[in-house]
Amino acid sequence: MSSRQPAPRTQVRRLPDKQLHDVAERDRALDTALVAHIAVVSDGQPFVLPVGFARDGERLIVHGSNASRLFRSLAGGAPTCLTVTLVDGLVLARSQFESSMHYRSVMVFGSCTELHGEQKSAALATLTERLMPGRGIDARPPSPKELAATCVLAIPLQEWSMKVSAAPPDDDPADLDRPVWAGVVPMEHRFAEPVDAPDLRAPYPVPQYVRSWPAGRH
Numbered sequence: 001m002s003s004r005q006p007a008p009r010t011q012v013r014r015l016p017d018k019q020l021h022d023v024a025e026r027d028r029a030l031d032t033a034l035v036a037h038i039a040v041v042s043d044g045q046p047f048v049l050p051v052g053f054a055r056d057g058e059r060l061i062v063h064g065s066n067a068s069r070l071f072r073s074l075a076g077g078a079p080t081c082l083t084v085t086l087v088d089g090l091v092l093a094r095s096q097f098e099s100s101m102h103y104r105s106v107m108v109f110g111s112c113t114e115l116h117g118e119q120k121s122a123a124l125a126t127l128t129e130r131l132m133p134g135r136g137i138d139a140r141p142p143s144p145k146e147l148a149a150t151c152v153l154a155i156p157l158q159e160w161s162m163k164v165s166a167a168p169p170d171d172d173p174a175d176l177d178r179p180v181w182a183g184v185v186p187m188e189h190r191f192a193e194p195v196d197a198p199d200l201r202a203p204y205p206v207p208q209y210v211r212s213w214p215a216g217r218h
């Protein structure tokens with residue numbers, strides 16, 4: 001098991017027993033989630049952008065429009081904080097105060113590097129393969145014009161923390177006699193039945209790689 005010590009900024013202080021240092025668990029969460037939230041401050045105003053992302057070894061890849069003011073700011077090296085969150089269930093305690101969620105969340109501090117040329121194309125291919133495994137072969141790759149319109153950023157997994165909530169309800173002893181059910185309602189991360197595009201030119205079958213997705217994500 002690979003793990004590491006947190007830096008002062010990544011030491012969880014609130015409920016520190018929920019902090020995980022295991023890199024394999026971190027990667028399992030990062031490889032399950034599809035969406036990250038990346039923060040940037042522009043003219044004193046904080047913005048938090050939801051983006052699709054991919055883990056590429058010890059870095060995360062995100063992409064956006066080259067016309068995006070906020071992406072240009074990130075590309076310029078603005079300090080950022082990125083979070084990835086998976087909700088794994090709802091915790092129904094006997095009190096509203098103790099009711100909560102099961103979750104896995106990863107927080108990454110640092111700044112982004114803009115990728116160009118071969119690195120940019122490779123990172124986009126990684127993003128497609130990660131978000132839609134198998135699709136890279138079927139879908140047309142980006143044209144030079146599309147590439148020019150796209151900003152591709154990498155943020156290193158150097159300064160990060162992970163927090164996991166996975167315990168049963170932790171009720172006040174005075175509430176334990178309350179005559180109501182308590183427990184956890186788990187949530188799964190999986191896909192539902194694919195829906196054909198209305199403009200399909202022929203009754204093409206849903207690709208096998210798509211059929212394999214629900215089982216592959218957890």
Ligand SMILES: Cc1cc2nc3c(=O)[nH]c(=O)nc-3n(C[C@H](O)[C@H](O)[C@H](O)COP(=O)(O)OP(=O)(O)OC[C@H]3O[C@@H](n4cnc5c(N)ncnc54)[C@H](O)[C@@H]3O)c2cc1C
Binds near residue numbers: 101
């Ligand atoms: C799905 C979900 C729902 C949540 N709902 C609530 C809520 O309703 N109210 C609430 O107060 N808190 C909630 N939390 C927890 C919240 O994210 C913070 O962990 C918590 O508020 C403690 O904040 P703090 O400023 O005291 O953190 P501190 O412990 O002081 O933070 C210190 C460092 O710990 C790390 N850290 C803190 N929180 C996280 C995290 N979640 N993931 C990864 N690293 C982290 C960071 O590196 C941070 O710099 C929720 C978390 C998740 C994932």
